[in-house]
Amino acid sequence: MxxxxxxxxxxxxxxxxxxxxxxxxxxxxxxxxxxxxxxxxxxxxxxxxxxxxxxxxxxxxxxxxxxxxxxxxxxxxNLSPSTDIDALVQDIREKLRPTIQQRCSTIRVLDMTQPIGLTDIYTNVNILEQITGCRPLTIAELMQVFDPDSGNFDRFGLSRITRKRVPGLEAVKFYPKLMVLGKPGSGKTTFLKYLAIQCCYGNFLNHLVPIFITLRDFAEAKNHSVNIELIDQMLLNSGITDIQLTELLKHGKTLILLDGLDEVREEDASRVIKQIQEFSDRYQSNRFVITCRIAAQEYTFEKFTEVEVADFNHNQIKAFATKWFQVKENRSSIILSAEEEIQANTAARFIQQLQSNPSIKELATNPLLLTLLCLEFEDAGDFPADRAELYKRGITTLLRKWDAKRGIERDRVYKKLSVQRKEDLLSQIALTTFERKDYFFKQQAAESYIGNFIRNLSDAQTDSEILHLDSSALLKSLEAQHGILVERARGIYSFSHLTFHEYFTARKIVSSSEPQALEKALQNLVSHITDKYWQEVFLLAVGMLQPADYLLQLMKKQVDLLVAGDESLHQFLMWVRDKSLSVKVPYKPAAVRAFYFNLAYDRHPQRDSVGYRDPELIRTLDRRLFTLVILGNIRALEVGLDDILALLCDRTFKLDLNNYPYASTYAFKGAFFLACDRALYLEPKLGQALQELKNLLPDPDADKWKFKQWWEANSQAWIEQLISAIIKYRNIGHNWQFSKQQKKLLQAYYNANKLLVECLNTDCYVSRDVRQEIEDNLLLPIAEIERQKG
Structure with a gap:
């Protein structure tokens, strides 16, 4: 040595x-x-x-x-002048492998009970060559890819990056000095560890020796220096001499990986930055990669190129999840073929659940939160029913647990701003901006919100200039330390995930301690029951309230009032009630009403349409009926006959013998003949009437031209007889003749009922009586509800 x-x-x-x-x-x-x-x-x-x-x-x-x-x-x-530098690189890399393996080969985060091999779980990182927060965009330009008024708006549009992504390894190859910026939990340290392992084993930049340094440890060590001894401690037990290290640095044969500049304490930051600058200048022929949280980086290293770690896309999420559950299965047992299938199914279910829960999938774009979701999914094979609790865990991870797990204590801009107070502040910002549809807001506005909040704290500065400086510093702190607020473009901020924006909005609404203030907040919430972009807030709010009875009752009342003043819509809902009562099926009455609500429509352009067939309300009310409807297994039931008759009406009016003679005739014939058969069994009088109508039709298979001529001459009268028979014997097929405004209102009413039932089906606490009362009165006209109460 x-x-x-x-x-x-x-x-x-x-x-x-x-x-x-x-x-x-x-x-x-x-x-x-x-x-x-x-x-x-x-x-x-x-x-x-x-x-x-x-x-x-x-x-x-x-x-x-x-x-x-x-x-x-x-x-x-001393090295001989004839020393082969390439041979020296290979020799030192081999000596370093145990140290690199020990320091970089595993990861353990959050509540993982044991470490995971980094290469087993690593998912390739993408890099953005332009920092997101430096883009010269306006709020209007950011909103072009984000339409919250749409029924199925793209939640990812809030943070979508349309610029080209560069693979992380390619960026390290291309830029000799790289500053990698990223949000908390974006995978910066994992990326650096992966670089160290791949380089050390000769799989990446195999002409270099990797040196991995945790800057926090270096800054807090005694006798720290800018010189070679910056990396000396790591090499202390690797059998590598100072002379050998000096030769490597002089020949530019090292890959210096400096992790976590943002984790250096404030009192050490200036010194460490100076030392890094001097060290990189002195040994400038070497390659350097520094990582730092994106908003914590205030000093610019002149010769370094700044890039940003991109959020995970769908393929990266899928790749990470597949590897995660495979590692878990490998640990649990020796995998046999059947167990491999189980493992694959677990990953597939995870991805499927993400696809069906856009608000949860949105969080999965962050590797740390994706890890949290995988941990949550492990035990139950599903995500928690209480989404509010799941989001709370994600927020706690960013606000407190992520740094605490790694023993990091960051400087607090406002000494008395506890985690609870930070959540209160974020909730106030969320509600204010969400009500205004300000998903993006300017820095001045954010600082104003923060200033209005902290001015009421016990140690707040009253001087306006100092208060402004504190607000600006706190905004940067919230972005750098927690990543819940992020800079989307130059001087324009938003919540990092729309899910967080919605969560904090709901939290603010339900957190009022005074009964009158809470009642006012809830009444204001239910006024948004037809606004699609408020739906997630409703689902979160009912989960946060203990109990949720009052909010659900307010929602039910607001839903009923939507159509209370329209006599035509009242008559339609009465028909839905009467029709559902006329059939004898073993399903929930509300689900049967939802079935007939959906059935009472015709999509032909010459007829009025009530809405569109949407089985989701049926699914949330009664999965048995939903399954039968989807699988088409209700043909022997009365509702099955009605379904066929509605389909017949639809295909009859769409019969286009000029453009699609074969397809149209086949669809019409299939529906009509099936209706005849089922009606003879379930509704004999209707069956006889349909049989008489059938006898009037020429056989379309025998002579299609004759059938077409007959149809052109007689279809109007024939269809009127068909509809008349269906109305007479099954009470369906009515032409409701709703106006466009009425159809729009009825669709909003239906969607609001869906939302109400979805809220009931969350893991919210609601009394049995209130739940039953809401289900019993679902899709009933308000006059009928009041009559039953009387």
């Missing part, structure tokens, strides 16, 4: 004293710059041995070449 100390030669002492005089420093001042005591400086000038990293740093501060003034080391430590 090479010695770890150096001393000045006799000639070197003279040069050192001259340089010291030119510098105009005292020994104490020089010691402060170097990071050592005055006594150590004295030993240096006396020619006594000092630690090698202190020796080199003193020389750097005095602008001396340390190799020229150092006393010669023993011959066995």
């Amino acid at each position: 090479a010695k770890r100390s150096l001393q000045v030669s006799q000639e070197g002492i003279k040069e050192a004293k001259k340089a010291f005089t030119r510098a105009g420093l005292t020994q104490k001042q020089l010691g402060e710059r170097v990071g050592c005591t005055r006594q150590t400086i004295g030993k240096f000038f006396q020619g006594k041995s000092v630690d090698s990293y202190i020796f080199r740093e003193i020389c750097f501060q005095l602008e001396l070449d340390w190799e020229k003034i150092a006393a010669p080391e023993p011959a066995e430590n």
Whole structure:
């Protein structure tokens, strides 16, 4: 093992004293710059041995070449001029592998009970070459890909990046000095560890030696220095000499990986930044990669290219989840073929559940939150029914747990702003902006919201200028430390996920401690029951309330009032009620009403349409009926006959013998003949009437031209007889003749009922009586509800 100390030669002492005089420093001042005591400086000038990293740093501060003034080391430590540098790289990489393996080969985050192999779980990272927050975009331009008024708006449009993504490994190859920025939990450290492992094993930049440094550990270590000793401690037990390391650096043969600049304490930050700058300047032919949280980076390294870690896309989410559950299965047992299938099914179910829950999938774009979702999914094979609790865990992870798990204490801009207070602040911002549809808001507005909040804290500054500075600093702190607010473009902010925006909005609504304030907040909420972009807020709010009875009752009342003043819609709902009561089926009455609500329509352009067939309300009310409807297994039931008759009406009016003679005839014939058969069994009188109508039709298979001629001459009268018979014997097929406004209102009413039932089906706490009352009165006209109560 090479010695770890150096001393000045006799000639070197003279040069050192001259340089010291030119510098105009005292020994104490020089010691402060170097990071050592005055006594150590004295030993240096006396020619006594000092630690090698202190020796080199003193020389750097005095602008001396340390190799020229150092006393010669023993011959066995000197490299031969004929040393093969490439062979040296291979030798040192091999010696470093145990250290790199020990430091970088595993990850363990959040509530994982044991570490996971990094290469087993690693998913390739993509890089954005333009920092998101530096884009010169306006709010109007950002909103072009985000339409919250649409029924199925793209939640990912809030943060969509349309620019080209570059694979992370390609960016490291292309840029010799790279500053990798990213939101909390975006995978920066994992990326750096992966670089170290791949380089060390010769799979990436195999002409270099990787050096992985956690900047927080370096900053807090004693006797820290900018020189080679920045990496000396890592090599201490690897059998690598200072001379060998120096040769590597001189020849540009190292890949220096500096992780977590944002994790360095405020009192150490200036020194560490200075040391990194000096070190990278001195050994500029080497490759450097530094990671830092995106909003925490205030200092610009002149020769470094800044890039940003991109959010995960669908393929990355799928790849990560597949690897995650495969690793878990491999650990649980020796996988047999059947167990491999189970593992694959687990990953497939996870992806399927994400696809059906856009608000949850939105969180999965962040690798840390994706890990949280995988952990949540492991035990139950599903996501928690209480979405509010799931989102709360994600927010807690970003606000507190992520740093706490790694032992990081960050500087708090506002000393009394606890996690609870931060949540209160974010809730206030969320509700204010959500009500205005301000999904993106300017920095000045965000700072104003923050200022209005913190001015009421006990230690708040009253001076407006100081308050503004505090607000600005706190905004940056919320972005850098937690990543819940992010800068989408230059000077324009939003919540990092629409899900978080909705969560904090719901939290603000339900957190009022005064009964009157809570009642007012809930009444304001239910006024948005037909606004599609408020649906998730409703679902979260009922989960947060204990109990949710009052909110659900307010919602039911608001739903009923939507159509209360329209007599035509009242008559339609009465028909839905009467029709559902006329059939005898073993399903929930509300589900049967939903079935007939959907059935009472015709999509032919010459007829009025009530709405569209949407089985979701049936599904949320009664899965048995929903399953039968979807699978088409209700043909023997009365509702099955009615379904066929409605289909017949639809195909009859769409019969297009000019453009699609074969397809149209086939569809019409199939529906009509099936209706005849079922009606003879379930409704004999209707069956007889349909049979008589059937006898009037020429056989379309025997002579299609004759059938077409007959249809053109007789179809109008024939259809009128068909509809008349269906109405008479089954009470369906009515032409309701709703106006466009009525149809729009009826669709809003139906969607609001769906939302109400979805809220009931969450993991909310609601009394049995209230739940039953709502289900019993679902899709009933308000006059009928009041009559039953009377």
